[in-house]
Amino acid sequence: MKVGVIAVQGAVTEHIDILRKAMNELKIAGNAVPARTTIDLDDVSGLVIPGGESTTISRLMFDAGLQQKIIELAMEGLPILGTCAGAILLAKEGDEEVQQTKTNLLGLMDISVNRNAYGRQVDSFEVDLQIDEIGKRPFKGIFIRAPTIEKVWGLTSVWAEYEDTIVGAKKGNVMAITFHPELGDDLRIHEYFLKMVLNQKPPTANRV
Ligand code: GLN
Numbered sequence: 001m002k003v004g005v006i007a008v009q010g011a012v013t014e015h016i017d018i019l020r021k022a023m024n025e026l027k028i029a030g031n032a033v034p035a036r037t038t039i040d041l042d043d044v045s046g047l048v049i050p051g052g053e054s055t056t057i058s059r060l061m062f063d064a065g066l067q068q069k070i071i072e073l074a075m076e077g078l079p080i081l082g083t084c085a086g087a088i089l090l091a092k093e094g095d096e097e098v099q100q101t102k103t104n105l106l107g108l109m110d111i112s113v114n115r116n117a118y119g120r121q122v123d124s125f126e127v128d129l130q131i132d133e134i135g136k137r138p139f140k141g142i143f144i145r146a147p148t149i150e151k152v153w154g155l156t157s158v159w160a161e162y163e164d165t166i167v168g169a170k171k172g173n174v175m176a177i178t179f180h181p182e183l184g185d186d187l188r189i190h191e192y193f194l195k196m197v198l199n200q201k202p203p204t205a206n207r208v
Contacts, residue, residue, distance in 0.1 A: 001030030001197060004044035006070075008036060008060035010052020010085060014182040015190075019048070022190040028198070038069045046197035047073070051084030051144065051180055054115065058089055058104040067104060074108050079173045079196040087176035088113050088147050095150075109171045110154035113178075117148035117165070129167065129179075131160045134188040141167065141179040148178060173200065 001023070005015045012034055019032035032048075035041055047070065049057070061067050074080055082090040088098065091105050093112035098105070118125075123145060128138035141162065149166035152158055159175065160168030167178045173196065181189035 001028050001046070001194075002044050003030065003032045003046040003048065003194070003197060004035035004041055005032060005048045005050060006036075006057070006061065006066065006086075007034030008064065008066075009056050010050040011083075011180065011182055012050055014180075015048045015050050015083075018182045018187060018190050019194070022187040022194055025187055026191055026194055028194060035066075036064065038065050041066070041069050041073060044078070045200065046079045046193065047081075048193075049080065049082040049086030049089055050182070051086060054085035054088040054098070055101040055103045057085055061089075062104050067106065071106055071108065074106075074174055077173050077200055079175075079193065079200055080108070081175045081177065081193045083177045083182065084144065084146060084180055087149070087178050088115055090174060090176045091149075108174050109152075109169060109176055110156040111152050111166075111169050111176060112150045113147045114150050115147050116145060117150075118143065118146055127162060129160055129162055131168070131189075133159060134192055139181070139186055139188060140184050142181075142183045143167075143179045146178045149176065 016032045090109045091111045091113040092107045095114045097115045129141040156171040159170040169176050
C-alpha cells in the first residue's frame with residue numbers, strides 16, 4: 001500500500017510519520033510518501049491533504065495540476081483524508097474569507113466551512129472528543145486556527161462533533177477533519193483511514 005501526502009506546504013512529515021506508525025500497528029506492508037506532482041499520484045492507493053494555509057496550498061496544488069487530478073481520482077473512489085486546511089479544500093462552499101482569497105476548493109464534499117471559525121484570538125486549543133467510529137476512549141483533538149464545518153448535506157454525514165460544532169465529516173471515500181490528528185500519538189484516526197484504503201477496490205482497477 002502506498003499513501004501519498006500532498007507536500008506543497010503544511011504539516012506533511014507529521015502525517016507521513018503517523019501513517020507509517022499506523023501501518024506498522026495494523027501490520028500493513030506499505031509506505032507513506034510526499035506527493036508534489038501529478039506523477040506522484042499515479043500509484044497511490046490513498047491520499048492525505050494536510051493542514052497549513054488553505055489559500056497557499058490551493059494555489060500550489062492548482063499550479064502543479066494536482067487539483068484536477070485529485071478530483072478525478074476521488075471520483076474513481078480513491079480514499080482521501082483532509083485535515084484542517086485540507087478539510088477546507090475538500091468543501092463545496094466556504095465563508096467570505098475563503099471566497100475573498102479566491103481559494104480553489106476541490107468541492108468533493110457536500111459541506112460548507114468557516115475558515116477561521118474560532119477567531120484569530122484563539123490560536124489553538126486541545127479538547128477530548130468522543131468519536132463513536134473509533135471507539136469509546138476519547139480522542140485528543142488538537143485545533144490550530146481551525147475551521148468548522150457549518151453544515152453537511154447530500155451524501156455527506158457528520159463524523160465527529162464537539163459541543164455544537166461539526167469537526168469531522170465523511171462522504172463515501174472522502175473525509176474531512178478540522179483538527180490535527182497527526183500531532184498527537186493516538187493512531188486511531190489514521191488507522192481508520194488506512195482501513196478505508198484497505199477496503200477500496202484495487203487502486204488500478206478502474207484507472208487506465
Ligand atoms: N485556518 C487555516 C486556513 O485557513 C487552517 C489552519 C490549519 O490548517 N492549521 O488555512
